[in-house]
Amino acid sequence: MKNRCYGTNSKIGVLGGGQLGRMLLQSALNFDIQLHMLDPDPAAPCAKIAHSFTCGSLQDYDTVLQFGQDKDLLTVEIENVNTDALAVLEAKGVNVFPQPHVLNTIRDKGLQKQFYTAHGIPTAPYQLFENKAELQHVPFPFVQKLRTGGYDGKGVQVIRTEADLDLAFDAPCVVEQLIPFEKELSVIVARRTNGEIKSFPVVECEFNPEANLVEFLFSPAILIPEIEAEAQRLAQLVIEELDMVGLLAVEFFLTTDGTLLINEIAPRPHNSGHHTIESCVCSQFEQHLRAILDLPLAPTDLIQAGAMLNLTGEKGFEGPVIYEGLEAALAIPGVHPHLYGKATTKAFRKMGHLTITGPDLQTVRERAAQVKSLIRVIA
């Protein structure tokens, strides 16, 4: 049977042209496919290197419809896109992976939560509210998440006091109990049209509490085998129940009593899989391409221990970026740069990441700590 999705010179449209698109492009070149990208920012990381670059809104129906109509396949590097247009394109025969119905479920955190409940998938207890006024009687502390539009730690906040309540988002939201967790874990899982599924080993994430962003990740995660297996099982269950084709990042809380709860999912390559470029047989970006191109999924085994350090803009600096200490960091064995090509930095902006590899996790942790002490993203 002829592959409907892959051929040399397949025209792939990508909604979004940021760093995820950039790393996807690096991988796509190996398959001799064209990535055409749509992004609202004329200086997006993919603007100069995509096969073609269209500057336009990802939320605008007409823009997305027009962008997609001459493509063989559409995918996303961000979930907040116009899914009505994608559904029309899908109905016209364009392959859209992840499918619009998957994007609809995931990009609304309320629907995402209801999906977990409906399928018996463990997640933190929650309530849905329409606006700030409805939050008056929720007991403190709680986590408020905007149902739509949040990204990179924005759109999520902890409300601890009456005073915090003044700063609460006045929009449809999910409210959750604050979960006392021991670790944050993540599993990246891929699924092909024929149902083949492969997932990457569990990683452990360490967050920057101020920015609510992943700061470090470590792989392998230090877990008892039962937890590793259960995280894999749940990640595979979610992608199956979503009936999704593509790559899905599944983020977990491991609670202090040893329970796994799904925190959030993202239907695309994800920050918690960046180390796979160097640490695994196949990177998350190549696996995403294999899944959506209907090609055999690759093994996901860890070939070397890895850490990832996000390079985010230092607070108090805004302007043309300087990676202070980069040269010193590159002198440490196993340090791999990934700068995203963004010209200007600002507080907590994701500007790049470093992967740090080594023969074992202890070595990698030591190198990562050393790297962290050397490097600052300033202006």
Added chain:
Amino acid sequence: MKNRCYGTNSKIGVLGGGQLGRMLLQSALNFDIQLHMLDPDPAAPCAKIAHSFTCGSLQDYDTVLQFGQDKDLLTVEIENVNTDALAVLEAKGVNVFPQPHVLNTIRDKGLQKQFYTAHGIPTAPYQLFENKAELQHVPFPFVQKLRTGGYDGKGVQVIRTEADLDLAFDAPCVVEQLIPFEKELSVIVARRTNGEIKSFPVVECEFNPEANLVEFLFSPAILIPEIEAEAQRLAQLVIEELDMVGLLAVEFFLTTDGTLLINEIAPRPHNSGHHTIESCVCSQFEQHLRAILDLPLAPTDLIQAGAMLNLTGEKGFEGPVIYEGLEAALAIPGVHPHLYGKATTKAFRKMGHLTITGPDLQTVRERAAQVKSLIRVIA
């Protein structure tokens, strides 16, 4: 001290925009540098993806001079370029790595041979001739190599008989005895401006005799430690004696009596280093960038056994390329595609390569043989 070669948004000019440039570009994106490329072919593998692409002759003085004058740094992915223009640019303060004097020595195989002789570096005995007529009294069999302009196995032929002599090149050439060798080996070595040197583990190459092209390479090479060490020593000696900054591929014959002779060198990323993308801590492309950008060189350790299979155009096919069997090959664990984005194939044209990785060399050899039996590049 400020790094003269590297800064975010450094403008790097690359002479040549073929597959080596394409893989260099994939790596360069990680450093947030711009690669501007010059190539005579408007459909070159880098044409659509370089930061900018200039279509023009690499041998034309004015073209190279104009291309280079607004760049911070110039490098090459092919050695047959106008070095007079590069020397002028170097004198004007543009960083040119490898340096023009190195290119001059290497791209003329006669000067290359004289360089070995002058520095006591072992190589096959040779004579230099100006034209075909001068070859009348050379005893058969011998190898004739054009002094300049050969590439990818072209410009080299074995003359075994009086009849072959009719087909000899009528141009300045190097003539060598046919060396009875056991293995062909290669070492990739990098050198930075401050003299720091790092070399990759020795690899073993298997040639396609008809096309005189590398067909397979295997890493690690199966060698006694003394030969591994001697190959490393010679590769490092050559780059030092050349006083070269950049990446150098050093190809050896291991003769049946256990002697290493240098066959040829190439001052750039090389076919015999493609497996480093997946098999080593750092790829040859990243190492080339680190060397020319005056950044610390990376470790070169092998992290997993690797083979490389060149995907060359099947004889008898010419036209729009089809990678027959690619999907089946990708189902084999550890197979990594690298298609170069060339639209049309012809006999023996290098269209891509596959890297095959695995836990040990035996597994990798078996997988590589299986892949070879599955895939054909046809039209």
